[in-house]
Amino acid sequence: MEKRQMKIRKSLFFVLIISLLLPSCGQKAPEELPTPQSQVTTVPDVDGLAQSFLSAWQAKNYKSMYEMLSSSAKKSFSLEDFTAYYEETASNATLQSVDTEVLSTTLNPESAIAKFKVTYNTSLFGSFDREMDMPFSWENDSWLVNWNSGLIMPELGGGSHLSLEVLANDRGAIYDRNGEPIADETTAWSLAIIPNQIEEGKEGQLLNILSELTGKTPESIQASYEDLRLTDWYVAVGEASDTDVQANWDTLVSLGGLQMSKYQTRYYYDGGIAPQAIGYVLSIPTDEVEAYKEKGYQGDEYVGQAGLEKYAEEALAGKPAANLYVVDSNNQVISKLNQADSRLAENITTTLDKNLQIQAQNAIMGFKGAVVVMEVDTGRILAMASSPSLDTNLFDPNNTNSSALLNDLLNDGDQRLLNRVTQGTYPAGSVFKIIDMAAALESDLYTPDTTYYCGSYFEELQGEKFKDWTVDHDLPASGTLTLTQGLIRSCNPWFYHIGLDLFRQKGATYISDMARGFGLGSATGIDQVAEDTGQIVDPSTDGDAVQQGIGQGDMLVTPLQVVRYTAAIANGGTLYRPQLVERITTTAGVDVSTLSPEATGTLPISQETLEAIQTAMRGVVSSRIGTARDALSGLAIPTYGKTGTAQNPMGDSHAWFTGYTDENREDLPDIAVTVIAENAGEGSEIAAPIFRRMIETYFYGEPKKLFDWEVKLNVTKTPTEEFTLTPTEGGEQQSTPAPAG
Structure with missing residues (x-):
């Protein structure tokens, strides 16, 4: 130059x-x-070219970097090798990003040097710096980078590589509120029956011990192989922890027909406690391996894929101890570049009550539906049951039961992974009448004592006729009722009238806005599991308004939204954020974080309106005209509630019940419970008895009354492979198909 x-x-x-x-x-x-x-x-600016090269590195644009190399560098490395070098280094260093800075440049006629600094930001080793010289040569009227491997990191000069050694942690455990295990890293056994090997005279003993180990009833286990008695088929039953198996070892090995296989696993106790809420682990998906490696994973780990397992992945996985070495082409260690101490995995204590959760799962089994139990003064979720469900132990391919059952369960059309408590959306049906009553009283057009004639039909819309529920039950019209009695009796014409009247007098958004104030149509704020917001649609016609009055039309709500506003009615009007995690602790039991109750809003109603609703909900249970009186008679715990039967255009009606207790005990805080059974008919006949079972289990430790469809606890009058059958509206039993085990 x-x-x-x-x-x-x-x-x-x-x-x-x-x-x-x-x-x-x-x-x-x-x-x-x-x-x-x-x-x-004009000679190209070396400083700018160096910065462009480093910016391309930051963006992982290795092709652009390669295009800036000198001809001699390109002869030594192909684009594929060049890219692989950077990607391998990033993976082994657990590199998340690089920060770069050009410090100075030196210019000569045929060469130039840019001194630069790189900060390596890694997942396992924190951040560390290196300074290097980037050489340039003048070729074809341009500066090009004389690249060598030392430009990635000085220690890699001469073709050396990085090697990562990771000393993995055990995954943290998940517990219920009382410290009972829900999920843990342990040894487990898959249990199965070979029918034609069952010894004569020992079948009862075999069934009883398998029932004790797996939580399934003897009847359901027997039904799983009843038609296969003469075969040597493998009939999966379930899993048990090594601790429980060893405690019964002598008995187990003495029983013919039992097949056991031992394996190391992420074990979900009792066949999965709240499986849709807790979630499960799977191997890292292929297309996500690199992203996980940047976080410090090796790529062959099992990671949380749903529920709390996914939400708390960072806490449950911890960070492993690691060493980063520089090795030569023969993989011989040249030096240790860095090391990282482990951060032990942390444990999760949930708000769930294991016994209550299991009873909720058993109660709703055989139906499609959900049960959710919430403390009224805190928002803590004590039970979250969604049915149909599945055993999340089946996701481990080391479990021999997995190949026998998993694919069939996931592809049976029952959406077993769907958390119907938070993601199931349904017409609210008559549980929406609580909101109608609130809207009516807040409008100043009605009082609790306002009366209306509840006939068999509603005929205020010319040319249209809407019937009351009493018609299908061959009952006489309910007659003149106050507004309070209208809710107690769940009179459809009363609430058709309210929907139409408020639409005409207060506008299309009036009832909808009240519903939104009760938390419908928006997220509840729970963030530990996925949720659907549902929808509240403003009516556009008189007909839409009439349907809105009984919770029909285009509205969709989740059971979690319903139990949340039910709890707010119970506690005086406060809407709480639903909570599934109580605390996160170290393995030594030291609290890392604790979650406190969080109020997120209040019901948009006066104290007088609130008290009127409470009075009506008490009457639903205790009044002679109350729709839940028969189902809850004799229950000593003071309860308040509302039945619901939501029409479903795709099939039979959904059965709803929502309610709460008013026992005022310090040791057992009051709870709200919401139940929905899809296509099960009347809320008073199906959902209300399930509500009762939750109350009895919570306050007494166990159910005190059998369902009408049970011959004994968790056993229907006609057992199937599942615990229960789905009762039809006529009271006959209808089998719900299920795979063996």
Whole structure:
């Protein structure tokens, strides 16, 4: 470059001398001399080129980086090798990002050097810095990088590589509120029956001990192989922990027909406690391996894929101890570059009550539906049951029961992984009448004592006729009822009238806005599990308004939303954020974080309206005209509630019940419970008895009354492979198919 500039200077000097000498030689100078022209070549800015190269590194744009290399560098490394070098280094270093800075540049005629600094931000080893020199050579009128492997990191000069050694942690455990295990890393046994090997006279003993180990009834286990008695088929039953198996070892090994297989696993106790809420672990999906490696994973771990397992992945997984080595081409260690101490996995204590949760799962089994139990003064979730369910132990391919059952369960069309408490959306049906009553009283158009004639039909819309529920039950019209009695009796015409009247007098959004104030149509705030917001749609016609009055039309709500506003009615009007995690602790039991109750809003109603609703909900249970009186008679715990039967255009009606207790005990805080059984018919016949079982289990430790469809606890009058059958509206039993085990 300097030679070219010297030639240009010499040319300019020569032109200047000639122009000065011409007049002195006696020649006439031209009137206009041409202006001397010169052409200067602009040398590319080395600082900018270095920054472009480093910016491409930050963006992981290795192709752009490669295009900036000198011809000699490209001869030594193909684009594929160049890219692989950077990706391998990033993976082994658990590199999340790099920060770069050009510090200085030095320019020579045929070469240049850019001094730069790199900060490596890693998942396992924190951040550390290196300073390096980036050499450039002048080729084809441009500066190009004379790349070598030491430009990734000085220690890698000469073709060395990084090698990562990870000393993994055991995954943290998940417990219920009382410290009972829900999920843990342990040894487990898969249990199965070979029917034709069952010894005569020992079948009862075999069934009883398998029932004790798996939590399934002897009847359901027997039904799973009843038609296969003469075969040597593998009939999966369930899993048991090594502790429980060892405690019964002598008995187990003495029983013919039992097949046991031992394996290490993430074990979910009792066949999965709240499986949709707790979630499960799976191996890292192929397309996510690199992303997990950047977080410090090796890529072959099992990670949380749903529920709390996914929500608390960072706490449950912890961080492993790790060493980062520089190795030569023969994988021999040259030096230790860095090391990281482990951060032990942490344990999760949930708000769930194991016994209550299991009873909730058993109670709703055989139906499609959900049961949710919430403390009214805190928002803590004590039970969250969704049915149909599945055993999350089946996700471990080391479990021999997995290949026998998993695919069939996931593809049976029952959406077993769907958490119907938080993601199931349904018409609210008559449980929405609580909100109608609130809207009516807040409108100043009604009082609790306002009366209306509850006939068999509602005929206020010309040419249209809407029936009361009493018609299908061959009951007489309920007659003149106060607004309070209208809710107690769940009179459809009363609430058809309210829906239409408030639409006409207060506007299309009036009842909808009240519903939104009760928390419908928006997220509850629970963030430990996925949830659906449902929808509240403003009516656009008189007909829409009539349907809104009984919780029908286009509205969709979740059981979690319903139990949340039910709890708010019980506690005086406060809406709490639903909570599934009580605390996160170290393995030594030291609290890392604790979650406190969080109020997120209040019901948009006066104290007088609230008390009127409470009175009506008490009457639903205790009044002679109350729709839940028969189902809850004899229950000593003071309860308040509302039945619901939501029409379903795709099939039979959904059965709802929502309610709460008012026992005022310090040791057992009052609870709200919401139940929905899909396509099960009447809320008073199906959902209310399930509500009762939750109350009895919570306050007495166990159910005190059998369902009408049970011959004994958790056993229907006609047992199937599942615990229960789905009763039809007529009271007959209808089998719910289920796979063996």
